[in-house]
Amino acid sequence: MNDAAPAPTPAPAPRRRARVRAPELIGKGGWLNTGGKEITLADLRGKCVVVDFWTFCCINCLHVLDELRELEEKHRDTVVIIGVHSPKFVHEAEHAAVVDAVERYEVHHPVLDDPELATWKQYAVRAWPTLVVIDPEGYVVAQHAGEGHAHAIAKLVEELEAEHGAKGTLRRGDGPYVAPEPVASDLRFPGKALLLPSGNLLVSDSTRHQLVELAADGESVVRRIGSGERGFAGDSFSEPQGLALLPDGRVVVADTVNHALRVLDLETGAVETVAGTGRQWWQGSPTSGPALEVDLSSPWDVAWWQGKVWIAMAGVHQLWTWDPAEGTVEVAAGTTNEGLHDGPAAEAWFAQPSGLAAAGDRLWIADSETSALRYVHPTDTGYAVTSTVGTGLFDFGHRDGDAAQALLQHPLGVTALPDGSVAVCDTYNHALRRYDPATGQVSTLATDLREPSDAVLVGDDIVVVESARHRLTRLRLPEEAVRVDAVAHRTRRAATEVAPGTLRLDVVFRAPSGQKLDTRYGPSTRLLVSSTPPELLAGGDGAGSDLFRELALNPDVTEGVLHVSAMAASCDDDPANEYPACHVHQQDWGVPVRVTADGASRLPLVLAGMDDEG
16 A cells, blocks of 8 residues: 655646857946946856845845855856846845845845846846856846745756856856945944843844944954854854843843844853754754754844843744744744734744834734734733734835825834834835834834844934944934834735636746656645735635646736745656655745736746746
């Protein structure tokens, strides 16, 4: 008797397609990291080119930047990585903000600033991040959406090197990257801050991979903690962010790119890893257990609440907890689906939770990608999640007034105030906002703060981390709000026009060369579909193991967003290998759609490979 789950039904065999010449790389913002030179595809002929469509708000994009570092180093004489910055938020279309992001995240390859999504549209990209591989003769040979594709691209690059080396069409040598001049300052893109019992301030100096203790003036450096080099051994950090004081006087640190929690002994300066393995969590990995044996994913902030450390796990859109007494971690809220959905903690959806603040029976959350202020609170049966400001992934802006219609833009920090209200670091609006639960009103406390990412109370003042000005700024908490002109935005992406009736959804996945779908433990693929509003779909929503789905569109709803989450697992296709290397490929899409009579009846989303029906 065979108890193994059946393999997913394959999609119909694709027809061969003609080779596609890569469209030119154009962007109104121009080029960064090239020494002022503009780059054309003709300049890149002879190289294997990997085009990375990214935006700096997106945690998945930041994961891919880290995935590409090894490829970039190993194949630097044959591979050129080109970042195409394609903004979601209005702030991300500002050229100065892109310049900052390239330095902040140590992007060591040329970047095209494409604020109007011109190249995004030419390449028919539908999701952040998307990687497109162009061969040395200028043809598109692969497309990958989401994370987990570095091994596949590395394998493809080796094949391209061999093929074009033999043909004489491979050109070795340095690429077009020109490093910018370093800038001297005490802090460089600081992330979070913490008021210490001594009255000093501890700051995560994220781009320099250190913690910095400042005197009470917020300016004088007392000491630096960490090697200053990206790493996980000893006292090294990798883009640390959140800080929280433990009851025993030590400090817990969200070591974001190391996917770990570290603890700092303020007296000795010793750093200890208390949670995480240094590896990124993937679907199917354990979600609870001994803290040092469970993978985490981009912890962005931490807070002591309800006897545990709560973790804003930005990388998987969840909240986790670490119990220092038991030495364990577990998921506390969220499903890993990206979006805004309230209710019981286990059913809630988040989108890159990035700021936490404990206040009595509420844990406040800055949920950055939904531009929302939310909170967790205990119930008779556990915990629940409630939103106060924000409506979803695609609506944002700067609007005060009643919380139900107020707007934020990608907030990263939240601070509980003495009067029971909450200050929000409204990062992409360069503002400090306030929400008052007693009145349900949102106001603006201060403007002209460059990408504020956190704030701490110091006496009657509030000290704001101005991340993009590389400093802490002390403000007197104002008694009256600042008046601002209201502005509302929606995401810059155009809606996909689809035909009424039945829409065929195809998630395109081709296993990397030398690999096959991993069916040893059941179906190797997963597809989850939902919509906003839910009424958009009359049928076809829910979970399944096939990577295609027939969606029935509600004739009474003419526009909305399709939420598609896909996962595929592949392993080395070598029967002689007892321990094959396996990889998980995953991506979430939010696809704005508009129903029109002449719209498409098929929606292809490329997870890996090429859409041969396109």
